[in-house]
Amino acid sequence: MLAGPIINARSASRRCVPLAVALGVMLACISGCDEADATSIRIDLNADGSGTLIASGIVTPSELRPVEAATTGGSIAWTGRAGVVVSKATFKTLGDVSLAGITFEPAGGRPSALGKGMGPMVMRVTLPRGKQAAWSGMLAGASDAARQQARDMIAENPQTSDLGGSIKLTINAPGKVLGSGVSLRARGVSASRSESQAVLQIPSDLASQEGDPIVWHVSWEPTTTPATP
Numbered sequence: 001m002l003a004g005p006i007i008n009a010r011s012a013s014r015r016c017v018p019l020a021v022a023l024g025v026m027l028a029c030i031s032g033c034d035e036a037d038a039t040s041i042r043i044d045l046n047a048d049g050s051g052t053l054i055a056s057g058i059v060t061p062s063e064l065r066p067v068e069a070a071t072t073g074g075s076i077a078w079t080g081r082a083g084v085v086v087s088k089a090t091f092k093t094l095g096d097v098s099l100a101g102i103t104f105e106p107a108g109g110r111p112s113a114l115g116k117g118m119g120p121m122v123m124r125v126t127l128p129r130g131k132q133a134a135w136s137g138m139l140a141g142a143s144d145a146a147r148q149q150a151r152d153m154i155a156e157n158p159q160t161s162d163l164g165g166s167i168k169l170t171i172n173a174p175g176k177v178l179g180s181g182v183s184l185r186a187r188g189v190s191a192s193r194s195e196s197q198a199v200l201q202i203p204s205d206l207a208s209q210e211g212d213p214i215v216w217h218v219s220w221e222p223t224t225t226p227a228t229p
Contacts, residue, residue, distance in 0.1 A: 100135035130210035140204035
């Protein structure tokens with residue numbers, strides 16, 4: 001499960017909310033003008049294969065929070081907890097990263113020299129499904145009940161909210177994105193691109209179903225070539 005402090009929020013789809021950073025963990029209200037931003041992975045990739053990763057996910061913790069323990073009187077009774085935790089990390093080689101089962105494979109097997117002496121680069125992202133899809137529960141909530149609890153507490157309109165209903169993966173590539181294609185054709189699955197960004201969106205229910213892994217290919221034309229060591 002994603003770890004870190006939590007804050008709750010409303011207005012999930014109406015306005016963007018600034019992020020606060022503390023001890024390497026980014027906290028957010030449902031920030032983004034899209035509810036899918038609350039259950040997402042974003043990778044900012046450098047030409048040498050290093051970069052930054054930001055993962056956000058729904059949490060419904062059972063532990064008593066400090067504000068609850070410090071509140072007394074009035075026969076107060078806390079009835080639930082929910083929030084979104086956003087965690088930030090850096091990595092040296094994306095090809096060596098496994099994110100709750102999601103793997104990243106650069107073309108040519110050269111994860112530390114993306115674009116070096118090559119033409120358009122291709123990144124193969126493999127997302128397991130079913131019992132192997134730990135990433136789905138960690139981002140979109142461990143169960144339908146957890147997602148509904150989060151909607152009831154966070155969303156401005158829980159009846160129409162799709163919070164936790166889909167997961168978004170974004171790669172900001174070090175060059176112009178040429179292609180963004182996904183192996184699975186199903187309702188709610190989409191792969192898009194614009195300028196230097198590629199985006200994959202997947203329904204969380206589909207990720208939890210047994211089946212072949214989802215394979216996403218992203219290609220781009222490098223804008224720079226790393227110097228030879």
